[in-house]
Amino acid sequence: MKENTKIIHSIPVDELTGAISVPIYQTSTFVQEAPGVNKGFDYSRTNNPTRQALENLIATLEYGSNGYAFASGLAAIDAVVKLLSSGDEIVAVDDIYGGAFRLFTHIYQRFGIKIKYVDTTSAGNVAEAITPATKLIWIESPTNPTLKITDIEAVCKIAKKQNCLVCVDNTFASPALQNPIRLGADLVIHSATKYLGGHSDLIGGLVVTRTAELGEKIKFIQNASGTILGPFDSWLVIRGIETLALRTRQHSENAAAIATFLTSCQEVNKVFYPGLEKHHNHDIAKKQQKYFGGIVTFSLKEDTEEAATRFVTSTKLFKLAESLGGVKSLLCHPATMTHKATPAEIRHASGVSDSLIRLSVGLEDKEDLIADLEQAFSRNKEKIKSSVVIDSLV
Numbered sequence: 001m002k003e004n005t006k007i008i009h010s011i012p013v014d015e016l017t018g019a020i021s022v023p024i025y026q027t028s029t030f031v032q033e034a035p036g037v038n039k040g041f042d043y044s045r046t047n048n049p050t051r052q053a054l055e056n057l058i059a060t061l062e063y064g065s066n067g068y069a070f071a072s073g074l075a076a077i078d079a080v081v082k083l084l085s086s087g088d089e090i091v092a093v094d095d096i097y098g099g100a101f102r103l104f105t106h107i108y109q110r111f112g113i114k115i116k117y118v119d120t121t122s123a124g125n126v127a128e129a130i131t132p133a134t135k136l137i138w139i140e141s142p143t144n145p146t147l148k149i150t151d152i153e154a155v156c157k158i159a160k161k162q163n164c165l166v167c168v169d170n171t172f173a174s175p176a177l178q179n180p181i182r183l184g185a186d187l188v189i190h191s192a193t194k195y196l197g198g199h200s201d202l203i204g205g206l207v208v209t210r211t212a213e214l215g216e217k218i219k220f221i222q223n224a225s226g227t228i229l230g231p232f233d234s235w236l237v238i239r240g241i242e243t244l245a246l247r248t249r250q251h252s253e254n255a256a257a258i259a260t261f262l263t264s265c266q267e268v269n270k271v272f273y274p275g276l277e278k279h280h281n282h283d284i285a286k287k288q289q290k291y292f293g294g295i296v297t298f299s300l301k302e303d304t305e306e307a308a309t310r311f312v313t314s315t316k317l318f319k320l321a322e323s324l325g326g327v328k329s330l331l332c333h334p335a336t337m338t339h340k341a342t343p344a345e346i347r348h349a350s351g352v353s354d355s356l357i358r359l360s361v362g363l364e365d366k367e368d369l370i371a372d373l374e375q376a377f378s379r380n381k382e383k384i385k386s387s388v389v390i391d392s393l394v
Contacts, residue, residue: 003290004245007176010060011238012053024235025049046223050231054238055206058196061175061241062188064208066215068222069229069237073171073191074099076205079221080167080187084135086112091129092138093120095146095350097169098339100138106341117346121281123154130162139185140169142285145297145334145358146351147172147272149281152288156184165214171195171325176248178289186210187218192229194325195294198240198247202233247327247363251294254369255361259296261370267377269355272297294362295324300355307380308333308355314376317369324360329369331359 001009014023025048030041041047051069059067070076077100084090092104094117104115118125120139130137137159141150152168159166167187168180174195180188190196192204209215222228229237252275259273274285275292285292300307312320318331322338332338335354339347347353361369 003176007061007245008242010057011242012056022050022053022235022238024231026231044231045226045228048228048231048234050238051229051234054229054234057238057241058175058190058206059208062170062208063179063181064188064210065212066209066219068207068209068215068218069192069234070205070207070222071227071229072203073189073193073205074103075225075227076189076191076207077103077169078227079207079218079225080136080189081108081113082221082225083165083217084108084113087133088135089114089116089131089133090136090138091116091118091126091134091164093140093143093148093150094118094346095143095148095352096138096140097144098334098341100169101339101346102341117350119148119350120150120155121148123151123158126155127158130158130164134162134164137164137166138169139166139180140172141178141180141288142172142274142293142295144172145272145295145338145356147274147279147293147295147297148351149274149279149285151281151284152180152183152185160184172293172295173289174244174248174325176244177252177291177293181208181210183288186214192237193323195248195251196240196244196325197237198244198326199236200323200326200328202236204229204233204237206237248294249291250363251325251361252291254363254366255294255296255359256292257366258359258361258369258373261373262296262298265373265377267300267302267380269299269301269303294360296359296361298357298359299353300357303353303355305333305335305354308335308357310380311376312357314379315372316375317364317372318359318376324358326360327363329360329362329364331357334358 032038055067116129118129165186168185170188171191188208190206256275262271273296318329321330
């Protein structure tokens with residue numbers, strides 16, 4: 001069965017009614033025949049039929065043993081870190097999502113978990129960073145926001161020799177483009193808010209485990225902590241996954257055209273997109289991804305927050321907003337938005353400059369999106385000229 005067919009037909013038909021759409025079981029509890037005798041459900045924090053359908057679906061799509069749905073992507077990350085104990089160590093990608101950095105650095109380090117941030121684009125860097133205390137290697141590939149590519153298979157081989165777990169944040173790729181468990185990962189997480197949901201109308205997170213044993217540990221944490229995804233949001237993610245393959249293909253096609261356009265713009269300093277042959281580890285991305293994704297990041301030659309702010313407030317079709325992966329195109333300024341919790345020196349060291357702009361390329365016609373960027377660059381030039389004239393008159 002090919003991937004598109006697999007995605008669509010992994011969503012079950014309701015056995016009770018024959019409903020083609022998974023029913024929304026909007027209930028907190030379930031009637032039992034006798035104490036402990038039920039139809040597999042007793043309380044929706046522990047299990048819910050709609051959430052279970054989503055959890056089984058994501059496990060299938062990611063080639064894992066078990067899947068679990070959480071209230072947000074950060075709740076999913078939190079559940080994985082709770083596998084560790086005080087004194088354990090995480091080796092994490094340096095260009096990490098700002099929310100994960102905040103969670104790791106400002107919460108779990110206080111509980112005695114040490115974090116090392118390294119450039120995982122070189123598997124050798126990971127090998128050098130591992131110590132006897134290292135229990136978890138944390139990868140994003142592509143990363144947020146500079147789209148660094150890690151050779152997942154190579155890192156997993158190193159981790160296996162050192163008895164470390166590997167968790168891959170697969171949000172930017174989605175299971176339609178990349179399957180880390182097939183490359184050796186032990187855990188995969190998603191912000192379901194992004195490409196899986198696909199319509200900017202929900203918050204959710206997912207964890208997939210390679211083994212049932214690891215799945216039981218995540219399930220215990222999910223039930224004990226209570227950060228579950230509700231039935232309606234679970235249904236929204238299932239609904240979004242139905243069109244995942246089609247959307248990611250179009251996102252990728254549009255993003256590739258925009259990345260090529262940006263490489264020819266005089267105002268642009270660097271363009272980050274795994275589909276560009278000059279992108280670091282392009283060959284690895286080509287090997288482990290089906291397409292190159294819908295995110296394009298670029299920096300300006302005028303490397304200031306002011307220049308970036310002028311640009312992100314000049315677009316019309318690209319809407320200035322947090323998040324990504326929806327039908328409508330978005331853009332953001334990571335330094336003051338998604339990564340504002342990361343200290344400037346750490347941001348700069350990982351490649352997140354003051355003028356960096358992240359585009360979440362939507363499903364509009366690519367010609368219209370390119371025209372929008374063109375007019376934004378033109379408006380910026382006019383603003384700069386106007387400013388120069390005013391300054392000369394003062």
